[in-house]
Amino acid sequence: MTDIQLLPAVVDFLARPHGHFIDGQYRSGDSDRLIDVYNPSTGQVVSRFHDASAADVDSAVQGARRAFKGAWAEVSPYEKGVILNRLADLIEANGEELAQLETLCSGKSINLSRGLEIAQSVVFLRYFAGWATKITGQTMTPSLPSFNGERYTAFTLREPVGVVAGIVPWNFSVMIGIWKIASALVTGCTIVVKPSEFTPLTLLRIAELAVQAGVPAGAFNVVNGTGRAGQALIDHCDVAKVAFTGSVPTGIAVGKAAMAANLTRATLELGGKNPAALLADVDVDAAVAGILQTAYVHQGQVCASPERLYVHRSKVEAFTQKLAAALQQLKIGSALDQDAQFGPLANQAHLQKILGYFERARSNNTVVCGARQVERPGYFVEPTVILANGADDPLLHEETFGPIVCVLPFDDEEQLVTLMNDSPFGLTASIWTNDLSKAFRLIPQIEAGTVWVNMHTFLDPAVPFGGSKASGVGREFGSAFIDDYTELKSVMIRF
């Protein structure tokens, strides 16, 4: 098993001095704080970038503000759609370069970078592009009676909110970035994106492609840095909206900071502790294949992934044994190896966090398989199945964001609903059954932003996505995103 050969374009790009993309130009940045970028498959530094200074953040927001009032406002809705479609074409045409860059920084399997991260970014971008010509207000007849025979009519305008701060995590830096960039641009907003400090490079390259596609200077900017740069963005008086995806604690801090800054509106897509329920009639082989695909993809570093599994007591033994057998067959290897089926965790800090969970599991739980570090350079661990120690087991309540599934048996569906809802979070859930009438009875009782039946983590641009309870505020995709990126202006006319 060997790594693929890097494209010359990727090698050249890595060697560049990296910083930010502001006002249509690549800027190496003037701060003397350099941050290393690591390849999770080796633990080696592959590149570095200049942490954004307050001046860099201000310059990006000023550029975005000018474009919001000027160049982007002058582009017609039709042309906005054409430009976003052109960007999708360019991302597709440069897909291998972008996939390699993303894999190098994130540790995402090259197959997943190509087939999901880049390919789905293109699909989502084209979907959003279609909205450009379809964002409208409403007309209405005012309801109060007239006093002296005068008449009234009213309508609403959907106006872009202004400059958006898009704050993006490391797990799907391109796709989550594109969701925010496309939502902003298609509604007439402009955007400053701050990628995670672990995955700063791919969106910089996409910003260059955006210029080629016809996005005017300043409409789409990238500033790279740590949470400090994110905080400076949120605090900026010209930022009208924050669109954040990341962890729950950071999301709460971001929401509070946005409120305190300027009552700045914030949408928060946070993590969760997502349940999957395998009912008594479940097809065990199909469920094993489905859970294998969804709970362990990208080493479990997916906000929507199932981490707690409630399995009907009659199926626990068969399910856990078959799942463990399938996991032990997975080829663990470098993310740049096309034959590897399971790669590294994304960074050293995350590895340490997951090793902490393994230690707890080894002392308190039955480990069905895994819960060990893989002895090789980089940040590798084994895919893991653990039996919960009762409904209060912390492993059923804390988001690990890793390849760890915790299983608890259940006996009846009333108990199942209580167990599934026993969490402050509510991002996603799934029900695995051959009995659709049972599924339909359960769906309204489950507290989650998305409920899937016989699948999990299937995101479609036409279907709204977001968290209930402490998993977030707001929805992405469908038409739901429009509410969050536009302000509704009411107009009343007397005649």
Ligand code: TXE
């Ligand atoms: O996330 P953070 P991190 C979870 C996962 C992981 C943990 C930590 O459990 O182990 O979060 O990962 C920026 N103001 N998820 O540290 O801190 C930060 O620079 C403004 C779940 O990467 O949430 C990055 O760009 N911005 C998640 C982004 O916020 C701030 C995906 C996310 O960082 C900031 C990734 C601040 N004060 C990790 N502090 C999901 N739900 O998909 C940090 N940032």
